[in-house]
Amino acid sequence: MLHWFCLIWAGLAGTAHAACGEQLPAPGRLQATAGGVQLAFAPRPAPLAVGRHFALEVEVCVPPGTPVPAALRVDADMPAHRHGMNYRATVQPLGPGRFVAEGLLFHMPGRWRFIFDLSGAGGAAPLRLTQEVALE
Amino acid sequence: MRALAVALMAVCTTFAEAASALEFSPAERRRIEQLGPWPPPAAFDAGNAQAGRPDAIAFGQRLFFDPRLSPDGRFACASCHVPAQAFADAAPRGQGREALARNTPSLWNAVHERWYGWDGAFDSLWSQALQPLRAADEMGASARHISHTVRADPDLSCRYRRVFGNPPPGDDEATLVDVAKALGAFVGSLVSARTPFDDFRDALLRDDKTAAAPYPADAQRGLRLFIGRGQCSTCHLGPMLSNGEFGDTGLPFFVRPGVVDPGRHAGIAALRANPHNLLSRWADAPARGAGAVKTRHVEPQPRNFGEFKVPSLRNVALTAPYMHDGQIATLAGVVRHYSELNLERLHSDGEQILKPLRLSDSESADLVAFLDTLSDPRALQWRAPDWAPCDAAGP
Numbered sequence: 155m156l157h158w159f160c161l162i163w164a165g166l167a168g169t170a171h172a173a174c175g176e177q178l179p180a181p182g183r184l185q186a187t188a189g190g191v192q193l194a195f196a197p198r199p200a201p202l203a204v205g206r207h208f209a210l211e212v213e214v215c216v217p218p219g220t221p222v223p224a225a226l227r228v229d230a231d232m233p234a235h236r237h238g239m240n241y242r243a244t245v246q247p248l249g250p251g252r253f254v255a256e257g258l259l260f261h262m263p264g265r266w267r268f269i270f271d272l273s274g275a276g277g278a279a280p281l282r283l284t285q286e287v288a289l290e
Numbered sequence: 291m292r293a294l295a296v297a298l299m300a301v302c303t304t305f306a307e308a309a310s311a312l313e314f315s316p317a318e319r320r321r322i323e324q325l326g327p328w329p330p331p332a333a334f335d336a337g338n339a340q341a342g343r344p345d346a347i348a349f350g351q352r353l354f355f356d357p358r359l360s361p362d363g364r365f366a367c368a369s370c371h372v373p374a375q376a377f378a379d380a381a382p383r384g385q386g387r388e389a390l391a392r393n394t395p396s397l398w399n400a401v402h403e404r405w406y407g408w409d410g411a412f413d414s415l416w417s418q419a420l421q422p423l424r425a426a427d428e429m430g431a432s433a434r435h436i437s438h439t440v441r442a443d444p445d446l447s448c449r450y451r452r453v454f455g456n457p458p459p460g461d462d463e464a465t466l467v468d469v470a471k472a473l474g475a476f477v478g479s480l481v482s483a484r485t486p487f488d489d490f491r492d493a494l495l496r497d498d499k500t501a502a503a504p505y506p507a508d509a510q511r512g513l514r515l516f517i518g519r520g521q522c523s524t525c526h527l528g529p530m531l532s533n534g535e536f537g538d539t540g541l542p543f544f545v546r547p548g549v550v551d552p553g554r555h556a557g558i559a560a561l562r563a564n565p566h567n568l569l570s571r572w573a574d575a576p577a578r579g580a581g582a583v584k585t586r587h588v589e590p591q592p593r594n595f596g597e598f599k600v601p602s603l604r605n606v607a608l609t610a611p612y613m614h615d616g617q618i619a620t621l622a623g624v625v626r627h628y629s630e631l632n633l634e635r636l637h638s639d640g641e642q643i644l645k646p647l648r649l650s651d652s653e654s655a656d657l658v659a660f661l662d663t664l665s666d667p668r669a670l671q672w673r674a675p676d677w678a679p680c681d682a683a684g685p
Contacts, residue, residue, distance in 0.1 A: 204324070205533045207583045235643055240535055242589040257587030261535040262524050262643075290320055 336581030350476025382616025409557025512660025
């Protein structure tokens with residue numbers, strides 16, 4: 155299901171918005187891409203630090219003619235340690251394709267993986283985007 | 291002459307040993323930098339409008355040492371949090387009106403912690419203070435008893451009015467919470483001074499080899515282990531040398547035969563059920579304030595069972611015995627535990643963080659030497675500030 159959704163989304167996509175996330179704060183800003191969808195995110199405060207709560211400002215950029223995802227779920231884990239965070243992020247929509255996720259905390263140094271689950275509008279299938287960061 | 295030559299050689303060897311150990315790699319220096327600075331920026335008890343206020347600290351101090359807060363007059367906060375014991379009690383497990391299940395933690399620098407209690411069942415100093423006051427096996431006081439004690443004592447009553455602007459109200463629960471906030475203000479004022487390690491860290495970061503030289507060579511080797519092969523700084527990092535979270539360290543967690551201490555698993559449940567947590571109407575900070583983010587977002591997970599707080603290592607050499615229930619008597623014993631770790635005792639099924647360190651005797655001694663340098667030399671010599679007598683008509 156996810157595979158078909160990605161193919162359809164990619165087919166419609168062409169190239170996603172070139173300047174995705176440009177309006178987000180530059181320090182620590184990163185991008186994740188999947189299925190023709192770009193997702194930019196920036197931590198607040200930046201830079202990320204071990205043991206400090208942070209929020210993420212998120213912008214999702216979809217190809218023209220594609221429904222903007224209605225909902226976003228944000229999580230993170232440490233694949234090498236096989237554990238996640240001790241906190242569950244909450245996400246608030248800020249406008250079409252814009253979200254803020256609060257309550258994240260990375261409690262040890264190492265490689266963390268951000269996980270973004272997008273729920274499409276109008277019953278579209280979900281899409282997962284990930285991005286790893288190394289935290290010293 | 292021969293003796294002089296030997297002495298000179300010893301001096302040179304010692305100097306060379308210390309100087310050579312200063313050659314930390316850039317990656318090591320970054321990890322060492324993460325173990326500071328000290329003191330960190332000031333912190334205040336979350337949800338406590340009285341935090342940091344001198345009148346509240348003075349009132350809290352009076353309360354902290356007052357055994358009349360327990361109905362039988364036997365226990366003050368200071369009965370277990372003894373200043374001459376680094377505000378701990380040197381016993382494996384606490385002793386209130388009954389024997390307790392866990393080790394009494396030191397109160398030094400508690401204001402810089404995120405969670406309180408070995409299971410993190412409390413999110414502020416003041417909400418934590420309510421626990422020993424009321425628990426039947428600790429001080430065993432009721433809100434009515436505390437409120438009456440404050441109202442009946444001229445000095446306590448005067449200090450209450452100085453802090454809160456009014457006499458103690460008829461609402462016993464409100465008075466109890468105010469008392470807890472004064473205690474939180476006092477405990478929040480207990481921040482220990484710099485340590486030999488702090489001086490070394492700062493000297494190292496500014497490449498001041500002269501200032502770094504007095505730091506013992508064995509402690510430097512222990513530091514290298516701590517941030518390197520030992521991976522201690524995976525959890526023990528930051529100025530507090532703790533990530534402020536919880537972990538399973540492969541220790542037995544039986545309270546007594548057949549009874550386990552569920553640790554963080556029950557701690558989160560207790561936090562959420564606590565009518566005095568930071569999301570409650572008793573918290574002074576707005577519910578969406580920065581201090582409440584942790585409470586709003588903390589997430590219980592199955593692996594929390596048997597997890598206990600990663601303790602700060604500041605003043606660790608002064609606060610034996612160790613672990614959540616005081617089951618290890620010495621720092622050497624703690625190092626031995628991690629060196630010979632029994633992986634079958636780790637209760638989590640996923641994390642792959644802890645591994646037996648297999649340290650040699652000299653490496654173990656170096657690690658202990660490093661831990662010995664994390665203490666403020668004056669942390670056992672706290673003296674009560676000389677607060678002026680309370681004058682209700684005063685400012």
